[in-house]
Amino acid sequence: MFANRSRGYHAAAIVAVNLILWTGSLDIYPAQAADRSLSDFQHLVRTESWIERWPSAVGGVEDRNVTAEVWTQAMQAILDTQQTLQIPAREKPYYLDGPIVLKSGQNVTADAAAEIRLKPGTNTCMVRNEHLVGYADSPVPTATNPDMDITIEGGIWTTLAVSEGEWTGNVEGRSSQQNHVHGTHGVFLLMNVRRVSVRDITVRQSRPFAVHLGNAREFTVEGLTLEDTKRCGVQVQGPSSEGVIRNVHGESTDDVIAINAWDWAGNAPSYGPIHHIVIEDVTGVRTDAHTRLRRDVAGTFHHDGSPENAIRLLPGVKRFRGGTTLDCPIENITLRRIADIREFKFYDQPNLELGRENDASVAVGTLRNIHLEDITFSRPGLIEIHANTDGFVLQNVTLNHAIPSDWCLLTIGPKSQTCKRGPDPAQWTEIFSPDRDCTVRNLTVFGIKASDLQTELPVDQ
Numbered sequence: 001m002f003a004n005r006s007r008g009y010h011a012a013a014i015v016a017v018n019l020i021l022w023t024g025s026l027d028i029y030p031a032q033a034a035d036r037s038l039s040d041f042q043h044l045v046r047t048e049s050w051i052e053r054w055p056s057a058v059g060g061v062e063d064r065n066v067t068a069e070v071w072t073q074a075m076q077a078i079l080d081t082q083q084t085l086q087i088p089a090r091e092k093p094y095y096l097d098g099p100i101v102l103k104s105g106q107n108v109t110a111d112a113a114a115e116i117r118l119k120p121g122t123n124t125c126m127v128r129n130e131h132l133v134g135y136a137d138s139p140v141p142t143a144t145n146p147d148m149d150i151t152i153e154g155g156i157w158t159t160l161a162v163s164e165g166e167w168t169g170n171v172e173g174r175s176s177q178q179n180h181v182h183g184t185h186g187v188f189l190l191m192n193v194r195r196v197s198v199r200d201i202t203v204r205q206s207r208p209f210a211v212h213l214g215n216a217r218e219f220t221v222e223g224l225t226l227e228d229t230k231r232c233g234v235q236v237q238g239p240s241s242e243g244v245i246r247n248v249h250g251e252s253t254d255d256v257i258a259i260n261a262w263d264w265a266g267n268a269p270s271y272g273p274i275h276h277i278v279i280e281d282v283t284g285v286r287t288d289a290h291t292r293l294r295r296d297v298a299g300t301f302h303h304d305g306s307p308e309n310a311i312r313l314l315p316g317v318k319r320f321r322g323g324t325t326l327d328c329p330i331e332n333i334t335l336r337r338i339a340d341i342r343e344f345k346f347y348d349q350p351n352l353e354l355g356r357e358n359d360a361s362v363a364v365g366t367l368r369n370i371h372l373e374d375i376t377f378s379r380p381g382l383i384e385i386h387a388n389t390d391g392f393v394l395q396n397v398t399l400n401h402a403i404p405s406d407w408c409l410l411t412i413g414p415k416s417q418t419c420k421r422g423p424d425p426a427q428w429t430e431i432f433s434p435d436r437d438c439t440v441r442n443l444t445v446f447g448i449k450a451s452d453l454q455t456e457l458p459v460d461q
Helices: 038-044 072-081
Strands: 002-004 046-055 061-070 084-087 094-096 100-102 107-110 115-118 127-129 147-153 156-158 186-204 209-229 234-252 257-260 274-283 293-295 301-303 310-314 316-319 325-328 330-339 343-347 366-377 382-386 388-399 410-412 440-450
Touching (some): 038 072, 038 084, 061 094, 072 084, 072 094, 072 100, 100 107, 127 147, 257 274, 343 366, 410 440
Parallel strands (some): 002 410, 094 115, 107 147, 115 156, 127 186, 147 186, 156 186, 186 209, 234 257, 234 274, 274 330, 330 366, 343 382, 366 388, 382 410, 388 440
Antiparallel strands (some): 046 061, 293 301, 316 325
C-alpha cells in the first residue's frame, strides 16, 4: 500500500508528530443595523439587454435574448452610506457588471435563495475588498494597509459558466476591468485582509475560483457549496496564516481546495509562507471519473469536465524577475474529516501554461507538520508527497472500496507523466519534476481500515 520513490527518504526517522495548530473560529465584529434597503436605491438600477449562451435541449448551445436589471451601482451606494448590504430573495436574479467593493468593517448578507449573476462579458470578480494589492514581482512588505473585519454571507453566486468551454465572456475573476491586479481570479476576491469571513454561500457554474485569498490572516471560509464550478473552490496564496476552511461540499473540475505558497505565475498575485490552517469537513463528488488535460485550438490546457476532487498543498521557492528568491514553505496544516477526495497533491509541479522552462519553483518546496486524519475514500485515492517534508501524520483512513493489486495509498518521491500535445512527440512535455529528489522525515501512518470488500491490505515496500 505504501511505495517509497525517493532516494532521500529516511525510513529510520518515523516518529509521531506533535502539532500545535490554531483551530478556533473567528469572531467578526457585528455589523451595525442596516437603515436602508435595496428598494431605497431602485433609481440606480439599470435595465439592459444582451445575449446569453445556454445549453440547448437538443445538445449544443443556443442564444437567449435577455433583458434584466443591473444592480451594481445600487448595491455599492448602500455600502457608501452604511456598513451592511442586505440582498433579499426574489424571483428574478440580480445582475452585476463589476465587483461590489467592501471596506473595513463592511458586510454583505444575501438570502440563501437570492441569485446574483455576473453580466456576460464583465470578466471581473463579484465581490472584493477595497485595498487589494498584488506583489507578483517582489515579496509582500510588512505594511500593506489591509482591510479588516469583512463578512460575506449567503446567496447563490454565478459567473454563468453554463457548460464546459462556454463562459459567457467571464473567463477571469479580475479585481477590476481596467488596471486589474495581476493574478486575481475569484468570484470572491480577498487579498490583503485580516479577520474576514465567507459563510454559507453557493457558487454555481463559475470559471474563476469560488474564493481567492492572499496575504490573508485570521480568515474563515465556512459553508461553501460548489455547483458545477470550473476552477478551484478555495484557493489561498501566500503569505497567509491562521485560517479555517470548513464545510466545503460539491463539484469542481479543479482542486476543491488549494493552499499555494508558491504557484504558477498566471494565478498568483503574491507569494510567501503559509502556516496554521485547519481544513475540515470537506466532501467531494463520489464518481469514478478521472480528469485529463486536453488542449484547445489556442493551445490552452483545460480539464475534460470531470470532477478533479483534489486537495493541493504547493510549497516552493519563488524566483522573481530581478533574480531574488523567496522560500515559500507550508507548515502546521491539519486536514480532518475529508471524504470523496480522489487525490491529495503534495508535490512539485512546474507551469504547463507558460512552459516549465519559463516558470518553475527553484527547488522542491518544504512541508512541515502536516496532519491528515479521518479520511474516507469511496474509490482508490492517492496521497502523493514530493516535497522536503519534516513531520507528516496520516491516521484513521477508511477505504470503502475494493483494493486493486497495483494500488498504493501513499507514495513518496518524484513523479513523472507526459503531457502529449498532439501526435508529434516533439510537442510532448513532462508534467512533473522527475529529476528532483526529496527528503521525508518523521512520517507516521496508523489506523488504515479497509471495508468488507477486502480484508487484507497489500503492502509495497
